[in-house]
Amino acid sequence: MNQEELNNRLAEIKDKLIAIEQTVDNRIYLSCEAESSYTVNRFLFEEVPLRFVIATGVDSDDCFEILYHYAYDQIGCVVTLKAFIRDRENPAIESIAPFLPAAEWIEREIHDVLGIEFKNHPDMRRLILSDDWPEGVYPLRKDVAKPVTRPDGEPSKHPTVQSQSPARRTVALAKPVLPVGPFHPLQEEMEFFQLTLDGEIVTDIDMRISYNHRGIEKISESLQFDQVPFLVSRICGICSASHPLAYVQAVEELAGVKPPERALYVRTIIAELERIHSHILWVGLAGHFIGYDTVFMWAWKYREPVLDLLEEITGNRNNYGNVKVGGCREDIPDELKPKMLKELDEIEKKMEMLTKAVIDDPILHARLKGVGVLSKEDAIKYAVTGPTARGSGVAIDVRADDPYAAYSDLDWNVIARPEGDVFAKAVVRLLETLESVKIIREAVKKLPDGPVAVEVKEIPPGEAVGHGEAPRGETFHYVRSDGGNRPVRHKVRAPSYVNVPSFRASCIGQHIADVTITLAAVDPCYSCTERLAVVDGHGNVVHDYEALLKLSREKTERIRKEIQ
Amino acid sequence: MSWKIWSLKKSPWVFHVNTGACNNCDIEIVDLLTPKFDVERLGIKLVGSPRHADALLVTGGVTAQAAPRLREVYRQTSKPCVVFCIGACACDKGIFTTGYHMVGPVDKIIREIDPHAIIAYVPGCPPKPEAMISGIVTALSVL
Numbered sequence: 001m002n003q004e005e006l007n008n009r010l011a012e013i014k015d016k017l018i019a020i021e022q023t024v025d026n027r028i029y030l031s032c033e034a035e036s037s038y039t040v041n042r043f044l045f046e047e048v049p050l051r052f053v054i055a056t057g058v059d060s061d062d063c064f065e066i067l068y069h070y071a072y073d074q075i076g077c078v079v080t081l082k083a084f085i086r087d088r089e090n091p092a093i094e095s096i097a098p099f100l101p102a103a104e105w106i107e108r109e110i111h112d113v114l115g116i117e118f119k120n121h122p123d124m125r126r127l128i129l130s131d132d133w134p135e136g137v138y139p140l141r142k143d144v145a146k147p148v149t150r151p152d153g154e155p156s157k158h159p160t161v162q163s164q165s166p167a168r169r170t171v172a173l174a175k176p177v178l179p180v181g182p183f184h185p186l187q188e189e190m191e192f193f194q195l196t197l198d199g200e201i202v203t204d205i206d207m208r209i210s211y212n213h214r215g216i217e218k219i220s221e222s223l224q225f226d227q228v229p230f231l232v233s234r235i236c237g238i239c240s241a242s243h244p245l246a247y248v249q250a251v252e253e254l255a256g257v258k259p260p261e262r263a264l265y266v267r268t269i270i271a272e273l274e275r276i277h278s279h280i281l282w283v284g285l286a287g288h289f290i291g292y293d294t295v296f297m298w299a300w301k302y303r304e305p306v307l308d309l310l311e312e313i314t315g316n317r318n319n320y321g322n323v324k325v326g327g328c329r330e331d332i333p334d335e336l337k338p339k340m341l342k343e344l345d346e347i348e349k350k351m352e353m354l355t356k357a358v359i360d361d362p363i364l365h366a367r368l369k370g371v372g373v374l375s376k377e378d379a380i381k382y383a384v385t386g387p388t389a390r391g392s393g394v395a396i397d398v399r400a401d402d403p404y405a406a407y408s409d410l411d412w413n414v415i416a417r418p419e420g421d422v423f424a425k426a427v428v429r430l431l432e433t434l435e436s437v438k439i440i441r442e443a444v445k446k447l448p449d450g451p452v453a454v455e456v457k458e459i460p461p462g463e464a465v466g467h468g469e470a471p472r473g474e475t476f477h478y479v480r481s482d483g484g485n486r487p488v489r490h491k492v493r494a495p496s497y498v499n500v501p502s503f504r505a506s507c508i509g510q511h512i513a514d515v516t517i518t519l520a521a522v523d524p525c526y527s528c529t530e531r532l533a534v535v536d537g538h539g540n541v542v543h544d545y546e547a548l549l550k551l552s553r554e555k556t557e558r559i560r561k562e563i564q
Numbered sequence: 565m566s567w568k569i570w571s572l573k574k575s576p577w578v579f580h581v582n583t584g585a586c587n588n589c590d591i592e593i594v595d596l597l598t599p600k601f602d603v604e605r606l607g608i609k610l611v612g613s614p615r616h617a618d619a620l621l622v623t624g625g626v627t628a629q630a631a632p633r634l635r636e637v638y639r640q641t642s643k644p645c646v647v648f649c650i651g652a653c654a655c656d657k658g659i660f661t662t663g664y665h666m667v668g669p670v671d672k673i674i675r676e677i678d679p680h681a682i683i684a685y686v687p688g689c690p691p692k693p694e695a696m697i698s699g700i701v702t703a704l705s706v707l
Binding site: 129131132133139210212213216218222231234235236237238284297300301318319 | 582583585586590591594624625628629658660
């Protein structure tokens with residue numbers, strides 16, 4: 001289906017809409033009243049069908065807006081549906097979570113930060129704010145001062161994970177629960193899991209996030225457009241090239257600026273180096289979880305040269321701060337090229353060895369195949385992205401679907417596997433590392449001459465979206481400007497925000513010994529899995545992280561003996 | 565020097581607490597354990613429980629939800645315990661100072677329950693692994 005056919009499809013629901021606008025190629029904005037949002041959303045998700053990305057709640061002067069962002073990956077088009085809620089006193093809108101589980105979290109989040117009621121939402125507990133946050137204070141509303149300090153008030157009685165929803169409470173009391181967490185290091189992605197067990201089989205999973213909620217979207221409204229990249233690069237230390245890249249693409253779209261060719265190549269090189277170091281990091285940790293500590297140490301050793309290269313280019317091992325609106329801050333010096341090519345050859349050799357070791361190992365086949373399967377249907381329903389989606393046969397990759405930076409000029413392949421298990425995700429990541437090496441090598445060789453930045457003076461009023469493929473999946477930024485120096489709304493969606501809820505599909509029915517690796521397979525980050533504890537029905541710790549790790553490793557050992 | 569301090573300085577075992585960091589300091593801490601830096605050869609070991617720890621490596625500027633957990637972790641450590649604030653956020657909330665969900669920094673939260681806590685600071689965003697090693701060595705040498 002091309003752009004024209006998509007427009008025709010969208011025109012089928014014209015009578016429910018107020019307007020259809022197209023700002024630039026591949027960016028379509030629909031608007032409707034809150035009353036018809038359910039029907040339109042259902043049409044977009046089920047009939048067209050589009051992939052749900054995220055929703056943004058905006059406090060406009062006279063109303064609230066809920067923006068539902070969808071992506072049409074065949075042509076890389078982003079379709080945004082704006083629903084206007086005119087009643088400011090009791091804002092409410094129909095929930096779309098009953099048919100779209102991927103929207104469950106974001107509706108809870110909008111309820112927390114903007115105080116909008118979602119009718120018929122299956123589970124309206126607090127998600128993003130802390131347990132003691134006062135009831136009735138909504139930090140993202142404009143009447144709350146900028147920057148907001150922590151308000152005083154009675155602690156909330158709003159239920160969180162500790163008090164389960166009624167349906168789950170009975171189960172939780174009758175059976176042991178396994179809390180996993182709480183500390184986890186990504187922005188809106190750190191979490192606390194509560195697994196309900198029947199014997200050693202996981203029967204339910206519940207999550208609580210908020211531990212790492214730093215209020216970045218609100219801080220961003222108090223920074224100037226040029227300062228925001230430094231903030232968003234600190235959303236996640238491992239995606240510190242991808243977030244600023246997605247943000248500056250949004251602002252560049254808004255300002256109508258095209259960065260110089262050389263800047264696009266520099267961005268590509270840094271983004272791919274980041275992907276290599278992130279994937280190697282994952283391979284190491286995954287090895288650690290199943291008892292292959294040698295893999296852990298080797299992988300992290302091979303990661304060091306990548307960090308050294310990044311340090312030479314940007315001045316820092318992480319948090320590169322190299323992307324700015326209109327280009328890059330630092331250039332790659334030409335004399336560094338031979339060294340980069342040499343290092344790349346080394347990295348490629350090491351990664352080929354590691355890939356071969358994983359793919360040919362009969363014990364890993366037995367240990368990881370058929371474990372933590374996320375079916376293609378579930379992958380679409382939960383709108384997962386990145387290697388999690390590609391490991392389940394959904395071959396989406398923003399780099400190929402909606403090319404940015406220099407990806408369309410370079411020769412590379414999207415890696416996808418149909419199986420959906422942990423092994424498939426591992427293979428996707430390992431093969432992607434080799435593709436990344438290929439991309440960087442070609443980009444270094446073809447690096448065009450010229451400046452790395454153009455001057456950007458005014459950011460006109462308007463709105464834009466930018467997205468990019470981070471190591472874990474699609475990062476998505478929505479920026480709205482009123483013509484001033486600062487964004488009036490800046491929404492961020494990191495990939496794990498949609499990948500993590502898919503645990504509900506992949507973990508249920510699994511053995512506890514497989515949980516560590518299943519949770520790790522979407523690469524949520526290691527910290528959560530470092531603090532695992534199994535609690536019996538009375539709250540006594542019966543297994544801690546060490547014990548779980550031991551269970552996982554014993555299973556590997558058992559399989560090893562059976563095979564030999 | 566009391567025997568407690570003397571024994572603390574031999575092979576310090578550390579427990580890692582993330583209180584709302586961006587993951588950067590955290591991956592650098594794990595990096596310390598892997599072959600390039602390998603702090604285990606100096607007797608520094610990452611442990612799985614605060615009860616085994618001589619020192620806490622705290623990252624992040626402490627979010628509202630993480631603050632009670634940080635206090636609890638500190639209570640569980642055996643004293644004396646050195647608290648290392650790793651990174652700009654842990655030292656003074658860094659770029660997130662104006663965030664509505666931030667209640668830190670780390671020293672404020674720790675001092676609330678123990679005014680005499682031993683606190684060391686390793687600034688940087690993120691501090692390089694060498695800086696962390698140097699921070700630990702410096703702190704132990706002044707004890």
